[in-house]
Amino acid sequence: SVVVPKSPCYAFDNSSHLLDFSDWIGSPFVYEGKDVVVRFCKDVESRSQAGYVDFGRYNYFVAGSGHVDLVQEFYNGDLLNCEHTFDKMGRTAQVNIICGKCLNGQCKGQHGCICNVSYESTCRAIVELAIPCENPGPRVFEGFTVGFHPRSWEIVHNGLTQLGFEKSHPDFSFSTEQPHVTLYLTAIASQSNLIKKPRVKVFPENGLEVKLSGTAATGNPPTTLSPSTLLLDWRCVKAHDTPYEVKITIPVEGYESIEFVLTKMCETTQRGWAIFGIISCILMVSSTLFCCGGFIYKTQMEGIDALPGMTVLSACLETVSGEEINNEVSWEESKYGSM
DSSP states (O other), X not given: OOBOOSSSOEEEOTTOBEEEOGGGTTOEEEETTTTEEEETTTEEEEEETTEEEEEEEEEEEEEOOTTOOEEEEEXXXXXXTOTTOTTOOOSEEEEEEEESSOTTSOOOSSXXXXXXXXXXXXXXXXXXXXXXXXXXXXXXXXXXXXXXXXXXXXXXXXTEEOTTSSSOOGGGOBOTTOOEEEEEEEOOGGGGGGBOOOEEEEESXXXXXXXXXXXXXXXXXXXXXXXXXXXXXXXXXXXXXXXXXXXXXEOBTTSOOEEEEEEXXXXXXXXXXXXXXXXXXXXXXXXXXXXXXXXXXHHHHHOGGGSTTHHHHHHHHHHXXXXXXXXXXXHHHHHHOOO
């Protein structure tokens, strides 16, 4: 499982390994020749006696190419004399990061240094920075998402498990009454065949029954245009004071497995309600049969007039027909006459 780093100061190298620089945020690198200062994952400034000129604040971090290992982009710097740039972002800077030493042999310190600074214009600076890069982390399956909607990624985004789903969080649990939940998986089409069937593990092991179904459970590869679905049917068998942890693992060939945790409350057992429903149904059927049997028995013993409402019906028919009928004469005789 690869959890999203605690800050946005991270990147993937060209082999999709995670490089987390969260502990480097704000670390200053000074280029004495042109008085340029790079504060790692924060901003780029040109400093002089006349004052500071801001060349942008940290925006994003990506893999580089050629001799450049990583690239940081900085946007929205000072606007003075840069009001009419095509992107309307003021001054900007690009920091090309080399993992190791400068190509010109500079940078003798252990912490790293700025190798060179150049300007594409008065509004854009290009900085070359050499640092001892962090040890590569796990290989991340980029482009993979998991969410509660076909176009959302609350659980997994770009192959990284999001905070809140990396472990059990009792405050964000599914309620006892919710019998199932549907998850949507997407991936880059050219790599979706690397995704294997998901597995589920519940802790505590006994007390919650979980079944996986849907296209993802059968191994159908997802794409960004056609997400696959993973349906979790869960049923509380045993009540528990704390939520059950439902850990979903999705293996990916050649990459770190995708893992995330959902929590489920079981304040009451759903089996008890099922038994109550069955007993109620049996009682209703038994009552109906008992009443029908009683009516049939009473009809055979006392005649059809014994049925509720038949006396009133007979009186109405007598009134409509206008005939005076003796109370001892049956309803059939009043209608057809005595034989």
